[in-house]
Amino acid sequence: MKKSVRKAVIAGNWKMNNTPAQTTALINEMKPLVAGADCEVVLCVPFVDIAAAVEAAKGSNIKIGAENVHFKASGAYTGEVSADMLVASGVEYVVIGHSERRQYFGETDQTVNLRSLAALNAGLKAIICVGETLEQRELGYTETLLKYQTKMALTNVTKEQLKNVIIAYEPVWAIGTGVTATADQADEGNGFVRAAIAEAYGADAAETVTVQYGGSMNAKNAEELVSKVNVDGGLIGGASLKAADFSVIVKAASEG
Ligand code: 13P
Secondary structure: OOHHHOOOEEEEEOOOOOOHHHHHHHHHHHHHHHOOOOOEEEEEOOHHHHHHHHHHHOOOOEEEEEOOOEOOOOOOOOOOOEHHHHHHOOOOEEEEOOHHHHHHOOOOHHHHHHHHHHHHHOOOEEEEEEOOOHHHHHOOOHHHHHHHHHHHHOOOOOOOHHHHEEEEEOOHHHOOOOOOOOHHHHHHHHHHHHHHHHHHHOHHHHHOOEEEEEOOOOOOOHHHHHOOOOOOEEEEOHHHHOHHHHHHHHHHHHHO
């Protein structure tokens, strides 16, 4: 199977940006610009912005995601939010295991796996992030690491649940740095992820999984990146905070 069997997904990851009022304004600005998209359009927003985002996106093709989810259903986990809470709030997607969470908040391959299982069991679509540091790349560990992270994240995920899995390959050295992976590096990294899925679930299943690229993807480089056979859209940080830039990326994915 080829790229045409997979749905491109352009997802904004707002990170720790925007108040509810700013959320409403930005989504209202984006709505007409992405209305005709031939790809999935998702905005993953801070927990406090979810209600405003869901309300603003009503009746449009923009889907709302969260930026994290806890693996327990409820209980004494101060500061955490469960998958059922997200579903009840109108959330359809959730980013899991972003490198910033691994780097600053002690996220491990095991907790990424637990969060992924919780999200999938609740019916959410999980955008699971993997990616190597510059040091790991320079030591030649990129393929090994991407395959390991992918397989660890998907432990006990069923083939049926794989339909709700998106993997985002985000080289840590390319996030927020302005240094984008070349289109060939992105394609290669995404290919390693797909190969890992093929090893775990078979080649046919792997061909149907959306694998995004993320890391300084912007209005200028999106077209070349999404033209690659293994790049099924992107997870966009900085450029998802500007309606004009985000809509150019959505357009590129719609045509790619
Ligand atoms: P930037 O697009 O700002 O580099 O961020 C990428 C990212 O981390 C998306 O999750």
